[in-house]
Amino acid sequence: MDLRLAATKITKRYGRTTVLDGVDLRVHAGEVLAIIGANGCGKSTLLRICAGLASPDSGHVRVHGALGYCPQQGGTAEFLTPDEHFVLVGAGRGESRGRARSAGRAAAAGLDWAGAGAAGISRHLSGGTRQKLNLVLAGLGEPDVLLLDEPYQGFDNGSYLDFWQQVWRWRAAGKAVVVVTHLLSELSRADTVLDLTPRSVR
Amino acid sequence: MKTLTVAEMAVREISRRRGVLILLALLPLAFYFSRRDEAYWQSVRFVCLGIGWTLSTAALFAGNAARGMEPRLRLSGYATHQLYLGRLMALWAVGLALATPYFLLMRFDLDNLRYGAVALILVVTVAVAAPFGLALSALLPRELEGMLVLLTVVAMQMMLNPDGTAARLLPFWFSREIGQYAIEHDAGPEHVERGLAHAAVTLAVFFAVLAVSAGVRLRRRSHLATV
Numbered sequence: 001m002d003l004r005l006a007a008t009k010i011t012k013r014y015g016r017t018t019v020l021d022g023v024d025l026r027v028h029a030g031e032v033l034a035i036i037g038a039n040g041c042g043k044s045t046l047l048r049i050c051a052g053l054a055s056p057d058s059g060h061v062r063v064h065g066a067l068g069y070c071p072q073q074g075g076t077a078e079f080l081t082p083d084e085h086f087v088l089v090g091a092g093r094g095e096s097r098g099r100a101r102s103a104g105r106a107a108a109a110g111l112d113w114a115g116a117g118a119a120g121i122s123r124h125l126s127g128g129t130r131q132k133l134n135l136v137l138a139g140l141g142e143p144d145v146l147l148l149d150e151p152y153q154g155f156d157n158g159s160y161l162d163f164w165q166q167v168w169r170w171r172a173a174g175k176a177v178v179v180v181t182h183l184l185s186e187l188s189r190a191d192t193v194l195d196l197t198p199r200s201v202r
Numbered sequence: 203m204k205t206l207t208v209a210e211m212a213v214r215e216i217s218r219r220r221g222v223l224i225l226l227a228l229l230p231l232a233f234y235f236s237r238r239d240e241a242y243w244q245s246v247r248f249v250c251l252g253i254g255w256t257l258s259t260a261a262l263f264a265g266n267a268a269r270g271m272e273p274r275l276r277l278s279g280y281a282t283h284q285l286y287l288g289r290l291m292a293l294w295a296v297g298l299a300l301a302t303p304y305f306l307l308m309r310f311d312l313d314n315l316r317y318g319a320v321a322l323i324l325v326v327t328v329a330v331a332a333p334f335g336l337a338l339s340a341l342l343p344r345e346l347e348g349m350l351v352l353l354t355v356v357a358m359q360m361m362l363n364p365d366g367t368a369a370r371l372l373p374f375w376f377s378r379e380i381g382q383y384a385i386e387h388d389a390g391p392e393h394v395e396r397g398l399a400h401a402a403v404t405l406a407v408f409f410a411v412l413a414v415s416a417g418v419r420l421r422r423r424s425h426l427a428t429v
Contacts, residue, residue, distance in 0.1 A: 052426035053273050060425045067428075069277050074270030079215040091207040092278030121218060137274065 002029040003064060004145045004176035005050060010059035012045055019045055020056070025194055027145070027176040032167055034187055035180045037196030043180045044072055046196065047147050050178070065144025066093075072149040072180075075134045078123035082108065082116045082133050086140065093141030100140065107136040110169075111162045128154030135163070145176045164189050204280055208288025209295070216264055216296050226256040227300055234307070242312055243385040248360070249304050250323050250377040254331040255356045257297040261335025262348045264289060269343065272420060282420045286412055290332055297328035319384035319394065323377050326401045333408035334373055340415035373408070376401040 007025040011018065019042035027033045035043050048054040050061050051069045069075075076085060083101050090100020101117070108116035111132045122130055135151045152163045167189070170177050179190065187193050217223070230252030237245040272285055301324040308320055335352070342348040355372060362369040364378040379397030383389045 049425070051273075051277060052423045053277075055423045056425055060427065062427045062429065064429045066279075067277050069274060071270075071274070075274050077211070077215060077271050078267065079218040080211060084211055084214060088207060088211050089275065089278045091204055092275055092280045094279065141278065 003027075004029050004031075005064070005178065006062045007046070007050055008060055008062075010046060010049055010056045010061070012042060012049065012054075012056050020049075020196070022059070023194075023196065025050070025178075027178055027192075029144070029174045029176055030171050031192060032171050032177045032179065032190045033192045033194060034190035035178060035194045035196060036182065036187070039182075041196040041198065043196055044149050047149050047178065047180055051147050063145055066141065068138040068140070068143035068146045070135050070138035070146070070148045070151045072151075072153070075137065076122045076130055079121050081121055082119050082125075082136075085122070085133060085137055089137050089140050095141060104136055104140060107139055107166075108132060110166055111135065112159050126154065128156065128159060131155065132159065135166070139166075139170070142173075143175070145178070146170060147178050149180045150182065151179070205284045205288045205291070208275075208280070208285055209291040212264060212268075212289045212292030213295060215267065216260060216292060219263075222260075222263070226260060229256050230300075230304055234304070238311075243381075246308060246312070246315070246320060246323070246385060247377050247381045249308070250327045250381070251356055251359055251374055253297070253301055253304060253324065254327045254334075254374045254377070255352060257293065257300065257328060257331035258335035258338070258352050259349065260296065261293050261332050262339045262352065263345060264293060265336045265339025266343060266345055266348075269339075276420050282416050283413070285420070286336065286416045290336060290412075293332035293336070294328060297332055298325070301325070301328055314387070316384045316387075319380055322394070323380045323384065323397075326376060326380070326398070327374065330373055330376075330401055330404050330408065333405060333412050337408045337411040337415070340412060340419070370400065373404050376404070 003026060005025065005027040007023065010020050010023045012020040019040070023046060035046060037043050045054060049056050051067060080088070082104065086100045086104030087097045090103070105117045113129060113132050119125060122133060125133065131151060131154050135148070138146055138148065152160050155163060167177055167179065230249045233248040233252035234245050237248050268289060275285060276282065305321055305324055308315065309317055338348045338351060342351060359372045359374050364375065369375055376397035379393045379400065383391065383393040
């Protein structure tokens, strides 16, 4: 399988606290990797470093292809509708308005959210629905590598299962998917697991 | 094209903050009528300061609201300059829409003004206020801090002796210079030249702050190589 994402010897410190100490990560096309670990162990930080949104103190990241990123919070504009989000993000990927809208609506329907095209501004969406929007935006434009930071917060059980169906569809399409999670019961859904919990507390 | 898409969405976002927009649109009116009867010549300058404050505030909030979305848009293929230029274009459009009724108000409510100069002050105020608010949002990401700075700047602009050096360092000093030409018929065009020169330098400074801060915040990190 083709290597899509390689993070090598990533070290990150906040003051005197080292949250990531020489972490390596490899994800191939058609592979799902789950990042687990205790609160504050650097899961989100590692994802942000892989996305190029934060700098490590040392180490480097190599990405083959386009990146899609779903942050744990934020990532949407409160006063825009889902359709406008699709157009805005799609334009960045070079997609026409119509194509971006239809792709966004179809992806939303796959997450049991059929009414995305008729929904109002995102500040009036529930937390779970807004997170679905966040996830749909990460996948717009068919990026090769998807970085998902606990994207299912606020999902009901059905949507949660739909989320994993979507992850497997991405895997089947040859995409590399990284999911930050704290749900240890779901590790069987991933191909590879990276545990960031420090050895001293395991 | 991408810049225009950002501008369009920014206009949509701003136009949906209706309650805030109404309050902001009425604030220059309060400034105007505060001096309308006893010193109408000051009301011209005050309405410009009101619009400057209003638009800077709108820009401050728009800049802060965009922070959560911009990293995602960078990853989606936008260049940094497309993001801040698009937002700036949107704010300029909103500012001109805000300033037009005030120009008409002064055109029909006040006599014996050089109306072309009045229009010029309004346009230049809009041009400077938008990057001022965006630059502030880049330097002071907390809205309360930014608001306090805006309040301080406008209050000082009103209170300081406009002939003093300190007043010239404030961003809306040009409104006094061009305003003098608009109101006093014996004032020469050198006032307009000084005012425009001040506005050009101010605009360049704010634009540079905006471009550099956005460039740093949304830069491609050196540890990441995309093949």
